[in-house]
Amino acid sequence: MTQQYNLPTIHEYPDFDAFGKAFRLTERDLIVTSIYLYRGCVWMADGHDVPLNWKPVAQVMYRDHFGKGEPTDEMVNRMLAKRDELHASVPGGIDRIVAVGGGAILDIAKVLAVAPHGTKDVNDLYANMASLTRQHELIAIPSTCGTGCEVTNISVIFRTPLGTKHGLVSDALYPVHAVLIPEALVRLPYEVFASSAIDALIHATESFLSPLATEETKAQSREAISGILQGFCEVAEDRAALRKLFGHFLHCSMVAGLAFGNAGCGPVHALSFALGGKYHVPHGESCYQYFLPVLRYYKARRPDGERLQELEALLRDVLHAEDGFAALAALLERILPRKPMSAYGAVEADVAAFARSTIDNQQRLLARAYVPVDYEAALAIEAECL
């Protein structure tokens, strides 16, 4: 019988100390994080200059020791080997995996939680995604406010044989616990905050326009879109306001994750992967590239579409503007000025190559388009972004 996996239980704690007291980690638990986050947030976050009682007990694996940037199959394979080594050396084996990080670390930890012990290559898991089972309970603590990864059943890895990022999807990938700790964002650089929050806004928007949207996911999308835009208005006026909005943005990105976890993302994400993979553009920034061009494409092709009009009405309402899309573009420009694709190194030849790669590799996401995106449409959008 196929095993059923549920959505994670959501917890909120003001700081890591409260989390540690509630979850009582042992030497059989494995923390997966970065050196910076461990030293800067997990360990020292609330002014302690000695490790808090729960932290030194658990095993720790630093992502930095296995590679940089967003996850690749090669990096994940090295981390799988280390997980197996620790599993064999800890009496009783590794029990829970506690991931503290942005989407990159959370996505890696999702694979570590489901890959059967002895797995040599994460690429081997894609053929039978549906049959994956949970090997370790995963506790996911996001340190950015974008991916919503803590409540989704997908892990996005760069696959060398395909030359692009690709989603591994299975309900076994749901974390068991999603833990929101505003303190995790205290040292987040402004640009990472901005691009990750824009990613969350795109999750909410793409799922709102998805053909799979339901009344429930639409309500979640609306909540996330309004919340993120209201937060952006405050931050655009006064950047210091961000300090009191960490919990708010974490909540919004989690709600956007719930929405896209059910209704799915669409062409903005589909288009982002070729650029992100080839020029190592951070996920939020590569999605931002295509966000407004895709909305403009929808509007040009289907101006009277009911859902698009609902979205525009929501934007007008939240942004107190007559033209919702124009106000959205102006606000985003104040939060994070958008660079052309060429600023990341893209050249003329990439336009056709990226369009081709999107059509060939991203049909799962393109199926959720509000207006179908074919090769010609992808080509025109890529050319606009160059």
Ligand SMILES: NC(=O)c1ccc[n+]([C@@H]2O[C@H](COP(=O)([O-])OP(=O)(O)OC[C@H]3O[C@@H](n4cnc5c(N)ncnc54)[C@H](O)[C@@H]3O)[C@@H](O)[C@H]2O)c1
């Ligand atoms: N699985 C999903 O549902 C899903 C959804 C969207 C995106 N993703 C994936 O998530 C990844 C992007 O995640 P992201 O936007 O969270 O960024 P990230 O995890 O790539 O982190 C961006 C940078 O910020 C640093 N950082 C993260 N948190 C920090 C903190 N609190 N303080 C200081 N520095 C910090 C990281 O070390 C890194 O250098 C991509 O690989 C993308 O494909 C997954």
Ligand SMILES: [Fe+2]
């Ligand atoms: Fe995303």
